[in-house]
Each structure stands twice: as structure tokens, then as C-alpha cells.
Amino acid sequence: MTEQTIIxxxxxxxxxxxANFRLTAMVPRRRFLSYLRERWWVVLATLVIFxxxxxxxxxxxxxxxxxxxxxxxxxxxxxxxxxxISAEESLNYFGTQIELLKSSRLQGAVYDRLGIAIKPDKRxxxxxxxxQPLKTSLLTMQATGADPALxxxxxxxxxxxxxxxxxxxxxxxxxx
Numbered sequence: 564m565t566e567q568t569i570i571x572x573x574x575x576x577x578x579x580x581x582a583n584f585r586l587t588a589m590v591p592r593r594r595f596l597s598y599l600r601e602r603w604w605v606v607l608a609t610l611v612i613f614x615x616x617x618x619x620x621x622x623x624x625x626x627x628x629x630x631x632x633x634x635x636x637x638x639x640x641x642x643x644x645x646x647x648i649s650a651e652e653s654l655n656y657f658g659t660q661i662e663l664l665k666s667s668r669l670q671g672a673v674y675d676r677l678g679i680a681i682k683p684d685k686r687x688x689x690x691x692x693x694x695q696p697l698k699t700s701l702l703t704m705q706a707t708g709a710d711p712a713l714x715x716x717x718x719x720x721x722x723x724x725x726x727x728x729x730x731x732x733x734x735x736x737x738x739x
Contacts, residue, residue: 628711630718634702634725636660657695660702664693664725673720677713689717 599606636657663669670691674681681687689708696703706718 625709627707627709628714629705629707630711630714632704632718632722634664634704634722636700636702657702661693661695663728664702664704664721665691669721669724669728672724673717676720676724677716679713689714691717691721 670687671681674687679688688710689706691704691706693702693704695701704718704721706714706721708714708717
């Protein structure tokens with residue numbers, strides 16, 4: 564803090580002719596700049612440690628690759644507006660398809676076709692998610708993993724398995 568004091572002239576009217584008044588104004592110093600001038604090495608050491616941690620993390624972590632696909636669902640009676648289905652039944656249909664794509668039966672078939680053995684206590688090599696954006700007839704799928712070729716093959720095989728399952732289900736229900 565910088566302190567400035569001003570002595571005002573005597574006021575003979577109220578406090579006697581010998582009275583002086585002091586006006587003191589305190590102005591804060593620029594602490595940050597003075598700190599930088601005195602301890603520049605602390606800021607530099609903090610910056611070097613931070614950059615070292617970031618560079619170490621970036622070199623150690625395994626890269627992840629993502630593959631995306633969109634599946635257009637059409638031709639089913641559940642999606643035909645002339646049949647007169649409600650919005651709730653449409654949500655039910657898409658929710659069922661999403662759960663079917665996430666099911667362990669379909670994903671297990673995909674890993675079998677790819678020749679990958681999945682252990683129950685370990686994470687699968689490919690993480691999979693599926694969403695229906697903005698209530699459209701599309702399902703957007705994303706597969707993420709460490710091997711870019713495996714991620715793409717997983718997604719393509721999953722779509723093939725899904726279409727084969729739908730065809731098989733349709734054939735078995737039409738035979739009945």
C-alpha cells in the first residue's frame with residue numbers, strides 16, 4: 564500500500580487556531596507485478612511442471628479411435644403413418660431397436676464373428692453407444708476403441724448381425 568497524507572490549513576472557527584486536519588489516502592500497490600518481479604522463478608517452475616505433466620499424460624495414454632454409422636429404420640409397420648400408430652408406440656419401437664443393438668446377444672455374435680474372446684471380468688475392446696437424434700427415423704451409432712480397424716469392423720459386423728437378426732425374426736414370425 565502507498566500512503567499519502569495531506570495536512571489541511573488550520574481552522575480557527577471550531578477547534579482552536581492551532582488545529583490541523585490530516586487527510587490520508589491509501590492506494591494499493593500492484594502486488595501481482597511486484598510478486599512477479601521478486602519471485603519470477605515460482606511462476607516459471609509452475610509452468611514447467613504443468614507442461615511436463617501434460618506431455619507425460621499425452622505420451623503415456625493410449626489413443627482412442629471412433630467410428631460412426633447411421634441406420635435408417637423404414638419399411639416396418641411400426642413406422643408407417645397410414646397404419647395409425649401413436650407417438651408412444653413409435654418411441655417404443657425405437658427404444659426396442661436401440662436395446663436390441665446394445666444387447667449382449669447381438670454384441671456376443673459380433674465378437675464371435677470377429678474371432679475375439681470376451682472375458683466376463685474385463686472390459687470389451689470396443690465400447691458402443693447408440694442414440695436416436697431428435698426423434699428421427701435414424702439411429703446414430705458410435706464405436707470407440709484402441710484399434711481403428713477393429714472399431715470399423717465391429718460397427719459393420721454389428722449392422723450386418725442386426726439386419727440378419729431382423730430378417731430371421733421376420734421370417735420366423737411370417738411362418739407362424
